[in-house]
Amino acid sequence: MIRSMTGYGRxxxxxxxxxxxxxxxxxxHRYAEINLRMPRDLLAHEDSIKRLILKKIRRGRVEVYITFERLSGGEPEIEINRPLAREIKRAGDHLADELGVRSDLSVAQLLQFEGVMQVKEAEADPEQVARVLSQAVAEAAEKLWQMRSREGERLAADFVERLDRLAELVERIAERSPLVVEEYRERVHKRVQEWLAGMAEPDESRLLTEIALFAERANIEEELVRLRSHIQQFRSALRLAEPLGRKLDFLLQEMNREVNTIGSKANDLAISRHVVEAKSVLEQIREQVQNVE
Structure with missing residues (x-):
């Protein structure tokens, strides 16, 4: 079953x-690309997070947002740089003496000087952090996979509907194709008769040769056979479990090539109309294939 490349998971x-x-x-996205946004102190876990996501994602750009907090345990540690505090107090007293004013630096003021007091959080256990991160990321990746799968089911249903229409157009072209040569023969024969009215009979063998050459140039049977085959391959691919975006895109290119060839070879208004509609259907499929993983 195909999967979409778009989705969200938490x-x-x-x-x-x-x-x-x-x-x-x-x-x-053409390839698998993962962009992580998370606290700097979690950067050591970046590779393991990406590996978890890549188990579920084969193509697409994935933006990953991670928030992390400590709920309990590990009281913060306060460090006082006493030598620095003494130097600041001494410098303040010296300046007060020079200015003839009273030195009134308080402990609270001293603690506000940069570098005097530092609050250090207790170090987190890397293994515990890895476990909680893995659980959150694995759950988010699974939900993203489920959402992409549901969207893939909708895409598959849409593909089937459009392929049915394309197959119908192919059969209409196939029905019309033999009539093109016959109508061309009748037109040429009538025109030659008009040209030679009152003169000698037209050269029947030459006329038949010209018609045969036209029939050979206008023969689209091979293109129709290949087009039917590509449609069937596309249908079969929709039932596969592997990523299919590139394969479906290739099949679409081949179908477009066959339809274009039919349009250039078949010198017929009705077939041209079917070709135009077939191109429109293929373009609609192509737009949707861009979403397939």
């Missing part, structure tokens, strides 16, 4: 004192 995990939320948004 996963959340709370365990071991941590909470992680992963949001995945996928759009069309």
């Amino acid at each position: 996963g959340e995990a709370v365990q071991e004192g941590y909470r992680a939320v992963a949001e995945l948004k996928a759009v069309n």
Whole structure:
């Protein structure tokens, strides 16, 4: 079953004192591309996160947003740079003496100077962080896969409907094709008779030769056979589980080539109209194939 390249998935995990939320948004792209946006202190987990997502995603650009917070455990540690605080106090007292004013630097003011006080969060356990991240990302990737699969089912139904219409046009062209040569023969014969009215009889053998050459040039049977085959291959591919976007795109190119050849060879208004509609149907399919993984 085909899958769309667009979709969204969200996963959340709370365990071991941590909470992680992963949001995945996928759009069309020729290859698989994953862009991560997450806190800098989680960069060590970037590769493992990408591997988890690539288990579910084969094509498409995926924007990944991760938020992470510590819920409990590990009290923060406060460090005071006492030598720096003393130097600041000494410099303040010295300046007060020079200016003849009272030195009134308080402890609270000293602590506000950059570098005097530092608050250090307790270091997180890398293995615990990895577990909670993996759970959130795996859940988000699974939901994204499910959404892309549902959209793929809708795309498949749309493809079937348009392929049915294309197959119908192919059969109409096939029905009309033999009549083109016969009508051409009648037109040529009538024209020659008009030209030679009152003169000698037209050269029947030469006329038949010209008609035969036209019939050979206008023969579209091979194109119709290949076009039917491509349509059937497209239908069969829709039932496969593997990523199909590139294969379907290739089949569309081949079908377009056959339809264009039919349009250039068949010198007939009715067939030309069917060709125009067939091109329109193929373009509609092509637009949808751009969404297929």
